[in-house]
Amino acid sequence: MHIVSSQSDLLVEELPLISSKTLRFNELLYDIGNPTIISNVSLPTNFIDAQRKLRQWLEQTEQALLNDKVRFGDLQTINAKKKIYKDLFDQTVEQEHIMEELNVIAREYYSKLSIDISRRLQEELTNYQDRLYDVKMFLSERLAKYNQADKTLSDFERGIEEVRLWIRNVQPRLNANDSSYTDSRALENQLGRSQILQHEIREMQTTINRLNKDVVDLTQDADENLGRHLREQMKELNESWSHIISSTKIFSQNIQVRQTTKKNRDLFSQ
Template identity: 85%
Template sequence: MFYSNEVNSIYKFYIDDIGNSTIITSSSTLPTHFTDIQRKLRQWLEQVEQSLLNDKVRFGDLQAIDAKKKIYKDLLDQTLEQEHTMEELNVIAREYYSKLSIDISRRLQEELTNYQDRLYDVKMFLSERLAKYNRADKTLSDFEGGIEEVKLGIRNVR
């Protein structure tokens, strides 16, 4: 749910339920490309954060672990791509800060910093989960290998 706070006749801030503002401009000096990228980044972050909040660690079998590792690896790759997007946003924003009012410029800097922090948190979470699943994968592989050796030993004894 979004609501509008008019700061002045040129800029509008839309603030969602959890307090994330997005600068929407009409007749603004910020390029449309910037606001489109910013919106897509925000939506991506919201989607990924929500999916990770509901994610549970389950160590069942090697196939399930491999599937989860692939999901985390894909998300980590996407996160790295989003960091490049964030760099692009920062470059564009730096070019336009002087053309914006001080209040708008400050809010934009805060919002971009918030996105950067959230991307870092997602990256660290995914890296941590990948490390856990890699350890579990190795442990289960070693265990299954040990079971096969025991089965082979039992067959040889018979």
């Protein structure tokens, strides 16, 4: 059976229901003895074997989850953890089917057992049912969390590259100054370029804002190496972005100066 490695990382505090129900079940076993022995009065062997295997699976799985906590690594690590959770989720669904079969058999035998044993068997099966539900919900939440981390990190990396590419492409446009102050067509061309540039900056600023938010969200659960890498990437990008904004302001101011100079020359030439 493939279960989560004891070296995996799931938050213990996120499993209060599983741990508390396991504790209550252990107390129940202390009172009534081994459930297999209880059921051995008249229940069939296949029921007893399935019951024992289900109990062992629950104990192993709960222990693995309780010793685990959330830590994001790179995309490869995230996908590996997603596979572990998905495999375990599929196992849980299989155990639910076994649970259904146990309930069907138990209902046939309740009337044949003593009232005390019947009641205790019902408590035992209900306990299994509740614990399976808790494991399934826990794994569903984990899968959702890691799927979101996968998407956010992928979007972050694409966004970083998108902004870097834009910065590389825009730099030559800022440096391409037309020295012809008196050429109306050249000034109109520069003004048009400036307006397009301002529009692109507004759009790119939205991406920058999202990336800054994403890096905060990602580093909350990222491991040390990934967290440091993401923060360094964002710091470098923000510095490049600030430089571009400053260069763009100078570019726009130069165009305004040229427009003013041309207007004054046109006025004096009349």
